[in-house]
Amino acid sequence: MMVTRRIVRTTSKLAAYALFAFIVIFFLDRNFRLLPNAVHEYMPQHHHGxxxxxxxxxxxxxxxxxxxxxxxxxxxxxxxxxxxxxxxxxxxxxxxxxxxxxxxxxxxxxxxxxxxxxxxxxxxxxxxxxxxxxxxxxxxxxxxxxxxxxxxxxxxxxxxxxxxxxxxxxxxxxxxxxxxxxxxxxxxxxxxxxxxxxxxGSHEETAKPQPRVKDNGKFKIMQLADLHLSTGVGRCRDAIPDEYEGGKCLADLRTLDFVSKLLDDERPDLVVLSGDQVNGDTAPDAQTAIFKYAQLLIKRKIPYVSIFGNHDDEGGTLPRAGQMALIEQLPYSLSAAGPDDIDGVGNYYVEVLAQGTSKHSALTIYLLDTHSYSPDERQFSGYDWIKKNQIDWFRQTASSLKKKHKEYTHIHMDLAFIHIPLPEYRDVENPFVGGWREGVTAPTFNSGFRDALVEQGIVMVSCGHDHANEYCMLSTDEEKQRPELWMCYAGGAGFGGYGNYEGFVRTVRFFDIDMNEARIQTYKRLEYGDTEKRIDLQIIVDGGHVQPPMEDA
Missing domain, CATH: 2.100.10.50 (Vitelline Membrane Outer Layer Protein I, subunit A)
Structure with missing residues (x-):
């Protein structure tokens, strides 16, 4: 009898999997993204009227x-x-x-x-x-x-x-x-x-906020990396300390409390969610996890942008296209799927306008999808890389914006955010500030995105992915020994992801920008220990130019 039940159960599951596979194949495009009809059928908003x-x-x-x-x-x-x-x-x-x-x-x-x-x-x-x-x-x-x-x-x-x-x-x-x-x-x-x-009632499109430099010339970006939120409260991994406020550590509650405190302390003007917001294998309903971090930002009326990591859609219940379609509709979200004729979901840029009523851009923030795992494991094991058509899109976009950016009466600056680090992050010869605790899990194939960033004058790129790494590394022109690009890690913020390297404490990185001086300084805040202190405070850009590490850093 038990054998019969197992056979029936197995047969029924196989049939369900076969039906799911047919639906996925039918609705996916060549880039393995849900086509619009499939996305809207899944989405709970239904049709107007x-x-x-x-x-x-x-x-x-x-x-x-x-x-x-x-x-x-x-x-x-x-x-x-x-x-x-x-x-x-x-x-x-x-x-x-x-x-x-x-x-x-x-x-x-x-x-x-x-x-x-x-x-x-x-x-x-x-x-x-x-x-x-x-x-x-x-x-x-x-x-x-x-x-x-x-x-x-x-x-x-x-x-x-x-x-x-x-x-x-x-x-x-x-x-x-x-x-x-x-x-x-x-x-x-x-x-x-x-x-x-x-x-x-009827569904009305939410007006999108326009990020703008404050009247004092300041603009602050908070980078949240690797929140690893679940459906339900989640399970804490490698928490320091193991207990939280005298009780059991509940991953999502502790993560969100940490983020909430920093939002109130630092009052950022923009939040960048740089991937792995959702812990795919513990989030069978990704939508529930997404809403948890969105609530913190919406409640405080803080604009935010997001890209995906390798874990966001790992559970398979809601692919990247479906997640982005949902995120795009949320209040205060500036996230965008980007062009559908290039690889990935979430290749786009956001303009931050100058202070006052100016219509000129002071900052441009580029966000690109670094995908997940290598499509050619035999030759290039590990993680995927930014594709040529993405780099071409970035070059064309950045070049086309330069003329308009020159109309800004101060120095315009360009920044970029990704999830998986670039191969150049593992160059031990480069000077760096901060903790390098684990191996850099960058792709083994170098598609040349670092060179494209330098070519287009990007002064800083920041990633996540390797939770216990939270350094900023200076990439230089080897011949001229001239600083060209700062490459930063945010450090992991979420307790649903690993953190078991040399007593790593969950971290959030900030970029404090002063457009009066075209200056960017960066620092980190910790969840435990010196929670009020700004760790590794470092000026990385001054006068619009990439700066070498500070001597006392």
Whole structure:
């Protein structure tokens, strides 16, 4: 009997994997990115002008081939997230919604105007609720539909439904509301619990902020590298100290507390998320992890940009294109997928305008996708590299902007951020400031991006990836012995990623820019120990020129 169950379970999983593989192949383009239709089908925002007229949950057994979690697709739209996160041995469950365009509502259609979760009828014992008719659905879900048919009040009508996971889940999208009580499912307690979240009214595009140098000529960038956030609170790795505020270290909570403190202390004008925000193998729902860091920035109204690391989409539930499509829509996000005819997702630049009402750019920040693992492991083992068409795009873009940048009355400066370090980061002959604790896991193939950066006058590039490295290295012209480019590491900030090198303490790097002097100084802040001190304070650019290391650094 046990053997039969295993065979049925294995057969059903193989069929599911085959179907998934077909869907992936069908919807992927030549660069292994989801095509727009596939992205939008996954995304919870749905189509504009749709009204929800019913919600339910379909549960099924993975060992019963006659059981299905797919309701009639002509009637129901399924939110493509297993409420058990594909971690239950025998069960799956999915939220389904019935939706119609507002102009297609009939006299018999009742619009969903509220949802809640609980074991008891929400109207029980509540004064003035005798005539309110809540309708019960599986999983402890209750829905309230309009008393009158064809009522689609834009302020009350629910227009989209989604699911987030874990007791620490947060909602950051405008017009959305998260149900604090999780759905009542019979699941393993280690699986992050699902929470229904709904949107009311129409979806409006969020206005994008324009970064600008402050009136005093200052602009500060905070680089967050390798947050490694999970679905749920995550698991701490190599924490120093092991305990946190007298209790067990919970990775995401401790990481976000660290970041929150620095946001309040340093008040950056822009945050760069330089990859591995999501810890792929512990984040079966990447969206939940993304919202956790986004909430900190949105709440403080701080613009932010992001690129991907090798772990962000490692879980496979939401590819880079899908993640970027989500991030692009979030408040205060300046992130962009970039041109779709070059390799990678997240090749773009951001202009920081000069102070006052100037329309001239004072700073240009380039962000490029360094991909993940080598596509040619036999010849070039390890990690992938920035491709030729990306470098060509960078060169063309930087060259085309130079004429416009010369209109700025001060010295314009260009910076760059990547995730995986360049091969030149491992040059032991170059002077550096800060901790070099582990091997540099740069690609073994050198595609020449460092030379392109120097050619286009980039004064600084900063990466993440190697958590315990947090140095800045000066790259020079060997013949003229002239400083050309600072190459920095941010150091790892997240407790969900490794940190077991010589007592490494989680770190965040800052770039404090003074446009009055065309000066950039950089320093780090630590999570533990000298938490108030600015570590390895170093002027790396002055008068718009790359500077050698300070003698007392």
């Amino acid at each position: 749709l009204i929800i007229i019913d919600i339910t949950i379909a549960q099924c057994s993975t060992v019963n081939i006659f059981s299905s979690c797919k309701l009639d697709p002509e009637v129901w739209h399924r939110v493509e997230k297993d409420l058990y996160l594909d971690q239950a041995w025998t069960s799956s469950a999915y939220v389904h919604v019935r939706r119609k365009k507002e102009e297609e509502l009939t006299a018999n259609d009742k619009v969903v105007v509220d949802v809640t979760v609980g074991r008891l009828d929400p109207s029980t014992g509540v004064k003035g609720q005798a005539d309110v008719r809540w309708e019960s659905r599986p999983g402890g879900l209750w829905i309230l539909r309009s008393a009158k048919p064809n009522a689609s009040d834009s302020k009350k009508a629910i227009t989209a439904v989604d699911v987030l996971f874990g007791d620490d889940a947060v909602e950051v999208r405008d017009g959305w509301q998260l149900q604090n009580t999780p759905l009542l499912l019979d699941a393993n307690t280690e699986i992050p619990v699902p929470h229904i979240t709904v949107r009311r």
